[in-house]
Amino acid sequence: MKVRHGIMAMYPTVDALTSVMRRLRAAGHDDFEVFLPFPNEEVDELLPAKPTPMGWVMLIAGILGCCGAYFLQWYAARDYPLNVGGRPLHSWPSFIPVTFELTVLTSSLVGVAGLLWICGLPRLDYPTFRSRNFKRASQDRLFLCLHTDERLDTDGELYRLLCEGAESVEEVER
């Protein structure tokens, strides 16, 4: 038998979605996903999820890049010592620009790689895509998908809760 991914509802406004989210969480339902066509702070606050570590990831990457870059230049000057225009081997002022550039480079590359990794992207197939309406998740509608094994009971209390302000509610197969 097919197993359900969850029950997904489509909302026209942020307020409709957020009110449903509040009540779901009040009712102790934390196992749901939300899909938006744009980032939104209110939704973010109501989200049952950990804060993002990306800031730290990029900071650490930057520090590593910085040290690495400076070491690279310092080492290059010693690996093949040359008298260049009578300048000392360790001409630190000349090493600053490259150090800075590599700091930025590593940090941003690691940042983006990290983002994809933490979001589990690229992933081209996802159960929610099976829903016709879901196309609008990237355009002008907001979606909430509740993971639950309860059979979809049209006059159940949970169903009514989801229907509040929703334009449609449907099951999503896994």
Added chain:
Amino acid sequence: MSSSDTEIARDTPDPNALLGPGETWTSVTENISRLPLDRPHPRFWWLGFAAAFALLMLLMLAISWLFIKGVGIWGINIPIAWGFAIVNFVWWIGIGHAGTFISAILFLLHQKWRTSINRFTEAMTLFAVACAGLFPLLHMGRPQYFYWLLPYPDTMGLWPQFRSPLVWDVFAVSTYATVSLVFWYVGLLPDLATLRDRATSVGWQRVYGIMSFGWRGDARHWRHYEKVYLVLAGLATPLVLSVHSIVGMDFAIAQVPGWHSTIFPPYFVAGAIYSGFAMVLTLVIPLRSVYSLKHYITDRHLELMAKVLMTTGWMVAYGYFSEFFTAWYSGDEFERFLSLNRVIGPYAGEFWALVCCNILTPQILWVRRCRRSPLVLFCVALIVNVGMWLERFVIVITSLHRDFLPSSWGMYHPTIWDWSTYLGTFGLFLALLFLFIRFLPAIAMAEMRNMVPRKKGDSP
């Protein structure tokens, strides 16, 4: 999409609005995604692209001949060993500064008006940097060995010479190109998802689907996404400042009179943003009219950019002034001679032309009506573009052509190949731009949706 469920914005049109009246998530999405999705392509697109492609072929021709004969086909000589190649490099890289400036710095400063132009200007940045990046490679005597500037110990155990500003350039420009690309693509992800979902043909759905990495707008993803975007903006801000500072150091580190000046880094950055905004205006004004995007790129936007143009224009003017002042104040005979030579020497014409273009012309923007008139702005922007190119010409050529020993003074005569290489890069730039407009959303839809005023009855 039926109009029943659209959200109605305040109906009173506001001259300072950053978004036209009556816009909704839906309308924003439809209007912007129409550009890449509509088939067949409009006629003017074909004409424009054809012209750009022709120029691109000219570039290919010039480059082929260059590789066959060597850099001797250009006008460069001893003493003027750097010519158009470096002038164009600095000019293009300067233009490439507006994009990141707008999307990163204005983002950090919460300048909402950046939203409707940042995507386009970021693209412009990328393409300008691509053109700029060509020149350092082409101008080398032995381009086949460009990789000797990369940090690896070659068979002789040799490394690049990290004291040379040219090595700094390699890192600065490549970093700038990479970060700009990443920044731009990250911004594109949600919009690619939109295109995927709006594309009618399976083929395009697949293409956009793959390009969007399967983005589904998950709120958790948005959380990571926003953090990364914010930090990237934070990184790009000093980066954009550093890149043209380093380009400025290419000259400031040398001891050639007219180059050896501490004002160069800041003054180059100002110049870069100046020329960058000029180029943005030059491109955005026709774009918004042919694609009727006046709702998203409003007169208000133009006015704000005009103000940035004036500000940076004055910074550049200050740069010129302080150059002459320090030359006089230092009492250095070579610097003094150079200043004089700029003003009355063989290249005085170029110098005065640049003064007219960069300092005098923008002053008409003091008048509000001019700031809001697309036509006036367009002309001013064009003139400033020319002026900024002349500025780089004056800096590179006049400084070199009469330096310390009068016995070695010379003149610079650009050849047809100098010109065709320069014009050719316009081909590359415009061709890429046309393709971008055709296949990718020129305005960031996800961000525009956030600009849509909230529906009546929503809690503030």
Added chain:
Amino acid sequence: MGASFALAGISGCNRQPAKEIVPFTNPPEAGLGREGLYYASAYSREGYARGILVEAHSGRPTKIEGNPNHPESLGATDAETQASVLSLYDPDRSQTPMHGPSTATWIDFENDWAPRRTALAQAHGAGFAVLTEPTTSPTLLREIDALLQRWPEARWYQHTALARYDDDGTQTDYDFENADIIVSFDADFLIAHPAALRYSRKFVQRRRRENNNAGPNRLYVAEPTLTLTGAIADARLALAPTEIADLIEQLDRAFGLGTDDAAPASAGRSAPHGSQRDAFIQALARDLKAHAPRVALVSSNTLHSESRTVLHDLHHRLGALGVAVKESPAVRSDSDARARGDLHALVDAIEAGEVSTLFILETNPVYASNRGRFAEALIRVKHAVHLGTRRDETAHRCHWHLPASHYLESWGDLRAFEGTASIVQPLVEPLYQTRNAAQILRLVTGLPAKSDYDMVRETWSRNAASSFDEDWRDWLDQGVVPNAVASRIIPQRRVASATTTAPRASTLAASETKTMFALFRLDPNIGAGEGSNNPWLQELPKPFTHLVWDNAALLSTATAQHLSLENGDVAEFVAADASLHAPIWIVAGQSDNCVILPLGYGRTAAGSVGNNHGFDAFAFAPPDGAQQLALREIRKTGKKHPLVSTHGHSEMEGRDLARVISVDTKATEPAGETEMSLYPDVHYTSYAWGMSIDLTSCTGCNACVIACQAENNIPTVGKEQVSREREMHWIRIDRYISETPNGTRVVHQPVPCMHCEHAPCELVCPVAATVHSSEGLNEMVYNRCVGTRYCSNNCPYKVRRFNFLDFREPAGSTVYLQKNPNVSIRDRGVMEKCTYCVQRINAGRIRAERENRTVRDGEILTACQQVCPTEAIVFGDLSDPQSKVSRRKREPGDYALLAELNTRPRTTYLPKQINPPSALPV
């Protein structure tokens, strides 16, 4: 393909001559260890010997140095001699006899000649004539004599373009060591004289601070246009020839009747620059009186005979003869009694129908003679044969052209101006089927053919000692034949030769002082066209104008302004019976009454390099052979000709670049002070190479430029590339010209790489392609260079050169045989510059290490230093306080160019010392 073809012709090039040639036993040590060998030989400059040492690599002559044993060389050479090695490998040399337009063999020629010979023999040579250049070669003269003995009716004529020094059978020689006061009347004795190298050395030795025991000499020069001799003068007047004649008369009066002041004489004469001129004469007269007999009045062939007689008498009156001036019988055969005169005599003979058969040996009269009858006359000669290294203008008009040997591939002998004889020793077998003049002369009369080697030996083995074979080896080894001076007696005819050109000029002169005169002068680089096909000489910037690949009519600033002409404007010069179109160039220090027309250009059959450059002034020169021509007018045509000059600007713009001091003002500032630096000093533990260039000594002769080109395989790039400022010379001579009360002042400043210790070029190279060596050399690593050219931008001295295009000769060209195997040939897109001849330094170090000692001072000579006639350039180890260069740098006044940039150059300069007449202000 083309390669193999070009080289096939000279497959023999690496074979040494079968006859044993003798290497130089104590060569300049710079040569050893580089598998190079030196051979002593002699180069013929206008027929006079210049002793040389030829460096050979695996049998190929590659470089020419001066022979220290030779009295007219003293170890130095000049640009022309340096460049002569390239002519050996000139791809345009004729390689086989030519019968009319078609190639032939020597057999063909001999078969063709045999019947004619028998006919002539019966007539005792009547109708036969041979034309040569005046020569000093005993062997050639012996063969000519043999010919005239055998065929008493045969005639011998001599032709040379312009230059003559001894047409009355005596020659005047000067000893500048004993001359306190030297006056040159339009005599460019530091360059255009067979003894120029010796003169330069002796003249400069008296001026240099380091040996001023005798006190510096003083040079007065009166000349129509700036010459290198005039450039070094302490007092100089720019005068037209006629004015010079007047000047000499005045001088004569000043000493003639014991009247002490020359002032009245000059009253009213020549309104222009009157005062300056009077001051000049007064100072000169005073100096001559004060310093007699230690004075020398140097006259030249451009003066007319009266003037020269006057100067001769003045020498007598001042007692200079035997002190600083020496008169002796001529060395060159100009006035040889056996000769029937010059080209004019020959033409007369031809027109009188007295010449039916003519042999023209190694001269090119069709081109290199004044406009006039010779070319037409030649047509009337039934049978004309030309011997020459190239199929030149004359060859084209002769029935036969025979290929002549280059002096580096055939035996011969020559005498120097002061009489010393040398054996011309070849280094290679003839590259092509060539012969020399002496061989042809034997062939003419049918004497049994002899090898060039045997002929020369025969000449010298007559009345020689029993030890001849040892002596011979000695002579070849040393390059000079000791005390052979005595045995030079050319039968003289004591009549002043009919060819004295000047009287004609003077007759014009006295009356019309105001007329504009065109003066015909040999080109400073290519002479009368001898160097036309030599790219080194063509691309060598000419003194003062720095023009390359072209000649131009030289005008004074005033004249040009008056005619509103600018550099490169083509003007028409109209004389009574001819006119000439020529581009003009404005020069400083030229008399307003004359135009200089350099000869040697406008060649049509010089070869692929030399053809169609410049205009042919010979075609305008008067038929009577005079060296000047009165001009009716000069017309502006409105046309322009692209003249190319390598020198941006000749003023110093008030910058402290080339310093000039007067001898009595003692330079005060301590030598060799350096500004402080932010960087820790680099300590050089081994040798510290450095160079000192003495501006007092430099005469601007350009020898160093060509020497550097020959030593370092520097390419020539052609007129078009030079016009785009892409010349490649590693050392250049900057000239700064200013006007002073003592006349036009010129400072020559040779500028090689300064080898800065804080080199700006190194700092900016992204790939470390130019870095410092442990011995303080600024090294250029060609195969690391990627060609960003940033180093050149950042070089304040602009001494770096870039291969903008592929400047190498086409693959397989014979000129590759000249290349120095110790110097790599640079690729396209690579930067290059002076290396202080690092290949010589390494050779020296290696040799020293092999012998387990340190390098001796003076053991390593850079090419520019070795060639310099005046020892202006000194190179050596700065870490040795006793080395010559260290001592030079300790001299007061030693300064670094652009020292304020704190680049700490290893090359420094000594200021130019001048010794102006006390009467005149500095």
